[in-house]
Amino acid sequence: MHHHETTGKTLTLADLRQDIVGIDTLVPLLDGSERPYVFLDNAASTPTLKRVLKCVEEFMAWYSGVHRGTGFKSLIATEVFDRAHDVVGNFVGADPETNTVIFTKNTTECINKLANRFNFSPDDVVITTAMEHHSNDLPWRKHARVVHIGITPDGHLDLDALKKSITQFAGRLKLVAINGASNITGICSPIHTIAAWTHAAGAKIFVDAAQLAPHRPIDILPDDDPMHIDFVALSAHKMYAPFGTGALIGAVDFFEAGDPDVVGGGVVDMVTLDTAHWNHPPHKEEAGSPNVIGGVALAEAVAVLQNVGMDEIATHESELLDYAYGKLKRLRGLTLYGPLEDLSEKVGVIPFSLDGMHHSLVAAIIGTEGGIGVRNGCFCAHPYVKKLLKVTPDEDHAITQEVLSGNKSRMPGMVRASLGCYNTTDDIDVLVNVLERIVRGEYKGKYVQDISSGAFHANGYQVDYSKYFSFFDFMERPARRTHSEAS
Numbered sequence: 001m002h003h004h005e006t007t008g009k010t011l012t013l014a015d016l017r018q019d020i021v022g023i024d025t026l027v028p029l030l031d032g033s034e035r036p037y038v039f040l041d042n043a044a045s046t047p048t049l050k051r052v053l054k055c056v057e058e059f060m061a062w063y064s065g066v067h068r069g070t071g072f073k074s075l076i077a078t079e080v081f082d083r084a085h086d087v088v089g090n091f092v093g094a095d096p097e098t099n100t101v102i103f104t105k106n107t108t109e110c111i112n113k114l115a116n117r118f119n120f121s122p123d124d125v126v127i128t129t130a131m132e133h134h135s136n137d138l139p140w141r142k143h144a145r146v147v148h149i150g151i152t153p154d155g156h157l158d159l160d161a162l163k164k165s166i167t168q169f170a171g172r173l174k175l176v177a178i179n180g181a182s183n184i185t186g187i188c189s190p191i192h193t194i195a196a197w198t199h200a201a202g203a204k205i206f207v208d209a210a211q212l213a214p215h216r217p218i219d220i221l222p223d224d225d226p227m228h229i230d231f232v233a234l235s236a237h238k239m240y241a242p243f244g245t246g247a248l249i250g251a252v253d254f255f256e257a258g259d260p261d262v263v264g265g266g267v268v269d270m271v272t273l274d275t276a277h278w279n280h281p282p283h284k285e286e287a288g289s290p291n292v293i294g295g296v297a298l299a300e301a302v303a304v305l306q307n308v309g310m311d312e313i314a315t316h317e318s319e320l321l322d323y324a325y326g327k328l329k330r331l332r333g334l335t336l337y338g339p340l341e342d343l344s345e346k347v348g349v350i351p352f353s354l355d356g357m358h359h360s361l362v363a364a365i366i367g368t369e370g371g372i373g374v375r376n377g378c379f380c381a382h383p384y385v386k387k388l389l390k391v392t393p394d395e396d397h398a399i400t401q402e403v404l405s406g407n408k409s410r411m412p413g414m415v416r417a418s419l420g421c422y423n424t425t426d427d428i429d430v431l432v433n434v435l436e437r438i439v440r441g442e443y444k445g446k447y448v449q450d451i452s453s454g455a456f457h458a459n460g461y462q463v464d465y466s467k468y469f470s471f472f473d474f475m476e477r478p479a480r481r482t483h484s485e486a487s
């Protein structure tokens with residue numbers, strides 16, 4: 001962190017690619033050859049930056065429990081950990097006087113925490129959308145009456161319906177919870193406009209920035225701006241620092257009020273046998289020994305991204321997306337979901353399918369014959385994906401019954417290729433090339449579907465993992481404990 005602040009922009013996008021841990025890693029293909037892995041699953045989790053790894057390694061010599069020790073290592077670790085919070089707050093433009101940055105495990109934990117802390121009454125309304133990741137939907141359902149705003153056929157949020165709904169529920173509406181960018185289509189909804197509508201109705205807005213933070217600059221704006229974002233959450237593992245940290249940013253006052261959702265060590269100033277006086281945020285909300293390393297890693301990643309420039313990153317990813325869509329649109333038999341024009345309004349997520357082919361089969365071929373990491377399925381946003389795929393309620397019902405009986409073979413889904421700031425047009429070319437081969441029927445393997453998972457596997461693709469990672473040399477798979485041993 002320290003070394004970037006004063007030096008201005010010293011890193012370029014090209015530096016970032018060289019800075020990706022494992023950028024040249026060879027992976028085995030079906031034909032027995034190997035090729036450098038092309039990673040196009042960044043929306044799930046990104047690889048690590050070498051700078052982040054180096055920072056973590058250096059910090060390890062100083063690693064110590066924080067906030068309670070008196071030794072030098074504890075003092076320096078505490079200072080580093082506290083500053084890491086500030087770096088993340090600064091990344092989203094939070095006023096440090098009035099906002100707090102709470103470190104959690106990931107975005108999911110942030111949202112559950114916020115939902116727990118809101119103290120909803122059963123009649124309170126939370127407006128969310130039909131395009132959310134389950135993490136920004138299910139936690140609200142546990143606590144409040146949730147209204148889902150629908151989407152247009154090309155996957156955009158129905159803004160008219162949203163505006164109407166916000167007005168309609170004014171008074172009972174406590175929160176509008178919306179993603180900053182979709183993990184399926186990459187669409188970025190106009191969060192600041194929605195914030196203004198929300199505030200006019202006397203409610204607060206939460207933005208799930210898990211998918212936005214790695215790709216676009218975020219500015220929650222001053223607290224008294226009608227377009228201010230009240231709460232925002234992000235995950236470090238999607239930002240080149242997969243060490244188990246997420247961050248929830250919001251008003252100190254909000255978290256000063258009420259009880260913490262998780263209690264134990266660290267959250268209190270003073271405890272007697274029958275009273276507990278809560279500490280101030282963020283400590284109040286970070287119960288137990290925190291993930292110091294994850295916090296340091298996230299801050300370093302933020303510093304690196306800021307050094308390159310979030311605007312540069314956004315521009316680069318937009319160009320890559322244009323390049324990819326230019327090629328993919330010409331591929332016969334390939335359907336792209338979501339917007340096909342004006343791609344600058346979306347982050348680099350490319351959802352597609354190939355006519356007449358199961359999404360799991362396509363993804364398996366891309367992996368085993370292309371050496372490319374993509375993902376397929378419904379991506380933890382079942383309602384949105386099913387809507388984009390035009391799954392009818394009857395089909396949905398029938399397939400749900402099949403899934404519940406252990407058969408996932410007809411689970412709807414699509415394939416998703418997703419970009420990181422370090423990807424290049426070469427990476428896109430590798431993907432397009434494999435897709436062209438598949439479309440021409442030139443793939444080699446015989447693929448068999450496992451009904452219980454829905455996944456396809458190529459016959460004969462059996463790789464000795466220990467050749468790639470030594471862990472398997474010394475880690476015998478432990479025998480399953482019998483019931484009597486376990487009890």
Ligand SMILES: Cc1ncc(COP(=O)(O)O)c(C=O)c1O
Nearest residue numbers: 106107108133135183210211235
């Ligand atoms: C839009 C969105 N929200 C929330 C999440 C959940 O993030 P995490 O798995 O880090 O808790 C994800 C992750 O896939 C996401 O894409």
